[in-house]
Amino acid sequence: MSAHTSVPSTSTLQSESPAGLHCVVDDFDHAQVPVRDRWLRLFDRSTRTRVHHHPDYAIASLPERGGPGWTVTCCDGDDPQGMAIMIPKHCRLGRQVLPGARSSRWGARLAGFGLLGSDDESVVDCLVETLAEQMRMRSIPVMEFEEIEEVSNLWRSLRRLSSQGFRFVPSSDFAPHHRIRLPNSPEEYWCTFKSKRRNALRKERERFGNYALERLTAAANIDRWLTDAKAISDKSWQSQRFGPRVSNNDDERRFLTFLATMGALRAYMLHREGEPVAFVMGHQWKGVYHYDEVGFDRNLVNLAPGKVLLQEILDDLLTFDRPDVFDFGLGDGGYKQFFANEQSRSATLWMFPPGSHAVWQVASIILRRTLGRQARAILERTGLYETLRRRLKDNAAD
Template identity: 30%
Template sequence: MTMTEQLPSPTTTRREILAFATDHDRAISDWAALFDRDPVANPYQHPDYVLAELRSKPIGRAIHPVVLRDGSEQECDAIGVLVPKTIRTNQVGGIGPGWSLQGLRLVGGSFLTADQSLETQSSLLSAAVAHSAKAGADFLLIEDLDEQSNLSHAALMPGVHNFQRFPVREIQARWRIDFPENEQDYWNRFSGRTRYAFRTRLKKIGAMELERITTVEQLPAFLAAAHEISKQSWQSRQFGLRIKNDETEKQLLSILAQHGFLRSYLMRIEGKPAAFAICHQHAGGFRYEEIAYCAEFSLLSPGETMLQQIIVDLFQHQKPNWFDFGGGDAEYKRKFGTNSGRSQTLWLVPRTWRAGSALSYLNTCRSVRSSVRSAIDACGLSTKVRQWLRYGHHSAQAATPAASTTANSVDQADSSDQIGR
């Protein structure tokens, strides 16, 4: 890395914006050390993972990745990693032909630092937005921002920072499981009728196997199976193919495995791959990142069954302290979760002419969509319109029992939020 600019700081420490020029630099060591010290660091923030992700992207971006570093020559106090992010306007509510907006994303949705105070988070956030404006970025993206965090408080402080806020995703529930010491204490939360339903479902499935994926050697077979499941899942029909089984995916998951973070699962029914979950575990936390199931097994509730068996495995092997479902509400999260907070995904938009114009356009589109939605609801056509948007001219065929069960998620455990990595 090479220093590209220094930002003034009111403290005695020095704040630097460092460009990714080489992988062999003291800043990488500082970054790795802070990752190890941060009790809530996300494995996706590890320097090996981020650098590999950047190598897999096309060269020649107008906006470059940077590291925001706070500290002295001897000791680093905080790191914020900003990487390029391109989003089409029609992905965030724009109407008509979309165009690309170029921004920056705060990796992991947080700064790596032991100091989580509001003052420090506010100062780091101001520096990140200032750099975004200077670099010509249309936005600074912070994903799945916990409402209770001081970073969230800093982002929502009125009139303090020189940016405007655009909620890409409105505030929504964020469910967790806090694991008790005793496994039975957790299952006793469920009624006897629900526990009986769990046992009945397992018997109905028949021969079922859950494989825990933690090593590099397991990845080729796992990704091949996950790819086939993904092609047959409702998630791919709605969001596009989620698991491509390409070299980039293999490399990124291999890095998680090499550092001991990978803890994914593959469920087979009668020997056939039926569902998968890409997950990771670090510093006492287990995170549910990407799940899908084969539509062929939808009547057997494979999503909820796999989740139930994953929880059993977590209790019995290297039990974490907590299980994070990620942002978004769903019946299965309410069923298995023990507590919830709230989170949202935000754009912090610099006060530049280009960024402000894009923000005005998107806010106008949202107002138009809201008016149209209200008119459709008033006419009692909301259900038919939702079906048409999901299935298009195939809506009639989608009414078959199997398709209806899959797409409408009668068993909400089999719904998966589109959680960005």
């Protein structure tokens, strides 16, 4: 499958916005990052960064195919105000039901789960308009925006592109995005639960037996941690349903080492009777703990290893180097609802450019989802949905 067409790597000055802002577009690759100084200046001073916005992470994320990465920087004079960091990506659009529609396309994704820098409306609008121009100029068939908040200036500005013929499809519908606003101590947090629930949680820990929590922050221990996490992941229901969650390869090792170098790595391993049985791959940045990947031995499912691990992690976070927020990430789930005390709504979105090919692609995605919802409704009415759901869960535990 061919990659999208690239444009020359020289900077391109876009037309000024009504606010006097202008955007500069630059390509980058493993050998050259023309805007590194400007990029780092914006990264260091911004209060809205994710560690994924760092240029070293973006460079490490470049795939072998798909062309260079590129940035759009919104400037007020020579002063950078905001940046969109775009990385080539092979976007998997799902099984298609209309002839000619594609199940995957080489496109681009917005790195860092959002824009870097100012969230001012004029800055966001300037960046989004330039992204739309670049999508047309580079003939990019699809752009992916991960974990976009439903109430945000970015989504507001993107939606306005619909009037120009751009189309948006969420990879899954907007769903609750759960977080925990952490108090100053474990006692303050656990006291928000009724005594009956606190007792039930305490009994779960007691029933789990002899266990210990290990915190990973240093690069020196990454190899051993990844080896244990891979072994657990292979026995987890997540891997059985969705494929491997931990690969223990050079890419993962480089990413965790990068997090450790940035002082952001904060992963955990739960040991039971001296054996590793559950893990969380996570990191902490700018006062937020990100719960990136979780896995546990499905043979212990009746002992609730995931909930025991989460309780231990929360105690550790509230005791040592406490963040302000615990972010569960995209997706709803019973345990997230149970422990969270804040929520918003977010989704991962695909943006398609104007044109008949995009119209056909979007129509195929929407038709597939409509058929899926209708099939689920029939199964629910006949009582088969819960039967199949329980059977899948039982198979995952076997």
